Amino acid sequence: MNLMRTSLSPVRGLGSAREGADRFIAQRLSAIALVPLLLWLVASIIFFITQADHATLVAWIRLHWNTELLILLILVLFYHTHAGLQEVLEDYVHNQIIKAISMVSMKFFVIAITVASVLAVLRIALGT
Amino acid sequence: MMLMKSKRPISPHLQIYKPQFTSVMSILHRITGIVLSIGTLVLVYWLMAAAEGPQAYQQAQSLLSSWIGLLLLFGWSLALFYHLCNGIRHLFWDAGLGMDIKTVYATGKFVWIATLVLTVFTWIIAFSMKGAG
Numbered sequence: 001m002n003l004m005r006t007s008l009s010p011v012r013g014l015g016s017a018r019e020g021a022d023r024f025i026a027q028r029l030s031a032i033a034l035v036p037l038l039l040w041l042v043a044s045i046i047f048f049i050t051q052a053d054h055a056t057l058v059a060w061i062r063l064h065w066n067t068e069l070l071i072l073l074i075l076v077l078f079y080h081t082h083a084g085l086q087e088v089l090e091d092y093v094h095n096q097i098i099k100a101i102s103m104v105s106m107k108f109f110v111i112a113i114t115v116a117s118v119l120a121v122l123r124i125a126l127g128t
Numbered sequence: 129m130m131l132m133k134s135k136r137p138i139s140p141h142l143q144i145y146k147p148q149f150t151s152v153m154s155i156l157h158r159i160t161g162i163v164l165s166i167g168t169l170v171l172v173y174w175l176m177a178a179a180e181g182p183q184a185y186q187q188a189q190s191l192l193s194s195w196i197g198l199l200l201l202f203g204w205s206l207a208l209f210y211h212l213c214n215g216i217r218h219l220f221w222d223a224g225l226g227m228d229i230k231t232v233y234a235t236g237k238f239v240w241i242a243t244l245v246l247t248v249f250t251w252i253i254a255f256s257m258k259g260a261g
Contacts, residue, residue, distance in 0.1 A: 028222055031215050038212060042205070042250060050193075050258040054182040061178070081168060084161045117172050120179035 023083065030080040037073040058124055067125040071118055078114040082107060153236050157214050160207040167204040202251065209246040213239040 048057050060066055085106050093099040177188035191197050217235050220226050226235055
């Protein structure tokens, strides 16, 4: 223990919270998973951006492994996005009120677009 | 917490330091991360348009293949490949590998080369497919 610290300082939330390693690990795990997923996405998107019509795209998304990979990609990508943005907000926004508001809005927004994206893929895959 | 203004020392901000190869690469990792966060909205829009139907999808396609759309996609791909390659560099550091100055500079240069090669390669394939199709 650091003898320079008063017993009040841990109570006020200064110094180590003795947690956070799980978040560190989860961010790295999502990064590792995104390497193959994003390379797959880019390789696929090149094709669809340049020439495929709607029917081809729908048929492609309906293939089971593509549906699965797309949903996996969306979940991991937005988890990683939220973790990164949280770190940026923690590091650069110093006003506690602005930090709290931006953090909550960021999280709500990321969750909302995650659900919207998964829903879009499911609508195509299930054909409704 | 708000009442407490900590008197503990904080590290100086970016503008205090002279930019170095390594520090520029470090802050670029964050900047590309933020850019990509915004860029994911393009992916969301594209998927939602595809779910909406052929008409909405066609609209999204013509928007994305306009010159401004292609410019955005090019920037998106550049940021993606940089963040991807430099992210792998970070993963090696997290494993405790390649932390000496010489290796840090060497892998930094490699990240730039890989980023440019992957970006150029992607767009060459994209345009050659467009030409073929």
